[in-house]
Amino acid sequence: MTGALIELDAVSVVHRIRSSSLFGHDSVHALTEANLALEPGQTVGVVGESGCGKSTLAKVVVGLQQPTSGTVRYQGRPLDGMNRAERARDFGRDIGMIFQDPATALNRRLAIAKIIRDPLDVHAEGTPAERADRVRELMSLVGLPDSVADAVPSQLSGGQRQRVAIARALALRPSLLVADEPTSALDVSVRAQILNLLLDLRERLGLAMVFISHDIQTVRKMSDRIVTMYLGRVVEEAPAERLPAAARHPYTRALFSATPSLLETVEPIALSGPVPSATAPPSGCRFRTRCPKATADCAASLPPLAIADDSPGHTYRCIHPEIPHTTGAPA
Ligand SMILES: Nc1ncnc2c1ncn2[C@@H]1O[C@H](COP(=O)(O)OP(=O)(O)O)[C@@H](O)[C@H]1O
Numbered sequence: 409m410t411g412a413l414i415e416l417d418a419v420s421v422v423h424r425i426r427s428s429s430l431f432g433h434d435s436v437h438a439l440t441e442a443n444l445a446l447e448p449g450q451t452v453g454v455v456g457e458s459g460c461g462k463s464t465l466a467k468v469v470v471g472l473q474q475p476t477s478g479t480v481r482y483q484g485r486p487l488d489g490m491n492r493a494e495r496a497r498d499f500g501r502d503i504g505m506i507f508q509d510p511a512t513a514l515n516r517r518l519a520i521a522k523i524i525r526d527p528l529d530v531h532a533e534g535t536p537a538e539r540a541d542r543v544r545e546l547m548s549l550v551g552l553p554d555s556v557a558d559a560v561p562s563q564l565s566g567g568q569r570q571r572v573a574i575a576r577a578l579a580l581r582p583s584l585l586v587a588d589e590p591t592s593a594l595d596v597s598v599r600a601q602i603l604n605l606l607l608d609l610r611e612r613l614g615l616a617m618v619f620i621s622h623d624i625q626t627v628r629k630m631s632d633r634i635v636t637m638y639l640g641r642v643v644e645e646a647p648a649e650r651l652p653a654a655a656r657h658p659y660t661r662a663l664f665s666a667t668p669s670l671l672e673t674v675e676p677i678a679l680s681g682p683v684p685s686a687t688a689p690p691s692g693c694r695f696r697t698r699c700p701k702a703t704a705d706c707a708a709s710l711p712p713l714a715i716a717d718d719s720p721g722h723t724y725r726c727i728h729p730e731i732p733h734t735t736g737a738p739a
Pocket residue numbers: 423425436437438456457458459460461462463464465686
């Protein structure tokens with residue numbers, strides 16, 4: 409796709425780990441042949457249960473994880489064709505990331521102002537006075553009072569710490585913010601505040617965002633497009649407003665079934681048992697061991713990428729897809 413900020417082209421990440429058998433190795437298929445295009449100003453939500461490869465995808469997008477195979481392009485340029493200086497100057501500073509737990513993501517010994525200033529120091533951005541001004545501006549942008557500038561992270565609440573992490577991620581004015589489960593470690597009472605802050609910042613700064621959560625409701629609220637991942641594979645990609653009604657993949661439907669109020673008349677799909685091991689994923693469709701619609705054909709080969717004809721930009725991998733539920737006034 410042209411004009412994409414970041415593109416993933418058949419990106420796989422395989423980890424080699426020591427196996428339980430003597431001297432052996434196992435391969436963990438954390439991410440398998442992922443294709444994704446991130447447009448400027450757009451939010452892509454990534455959803456799936458724990459262990460489905462969401463964080464691996466996030467780390468590939470920000471350059472923290474090297475793909476085992478496939479290509480990542482930033483503004484059309486392959487990342488592996490850039491030297492270190494180019495990567496840091498062009499790509500690194502254009503992408504910010506926030507993590508699940510701000511308590512561990514922040515250096516506990518440093519004052520808040522210093523934590524936020526760090527990227528400006530590393531990239532030698534402006535004069536010391538300009539950096540101090542920018543830190544004050546960033547603190548106000550994320551709703552932190554001046555009074556916490558000299559505090560250390562342990563003196564702040566979880567919500568305030570996540571605000572510090574957001575300020576630091578935005579210090580170099582990136583075009584893209586990757587947020588990996590940014591509210592999962594926070595008290596329920598402050599989650600909405602942080603989500604609203606992210607929505608507000610996205611509008612004000614024109615940010616593109618990758619928003620990751622295991623909670624499909626949150627992802628739906630935050631995103632323009634939703635990518636459903638299962639066991640390292642992207643199994644469906646759809647415009648957010650088309651879900652859950654037009655979900656084709658049983659796994660997407662199952663994730664929504666955990667919050668039944670949204671489904672209304674749609675038949676819920678229950679998820680039973682855990683996600684299988686990523687060291688030996690099932691053949692064919694990886695969801696088949698938990699899918700109520702699975703047939704022998706589902707084990708034979710990877711379901712081809714299908715296009716939902718009623719919904720532009722909506723693709724899925726399932727050979728027995730759900731029938732879209734027409735929304736609107738009940739009959
Ligand atoms: N460094 C690593 N070494 C071995 N396995 C890993 C590593 N990182 C992730 N994995 C495995 O890859 C799979 C996907 O992990 P992850 O991307 O963290 O999923 P999610 O964020 O959706 O929970 C999991 O099975 C996980 O255990």
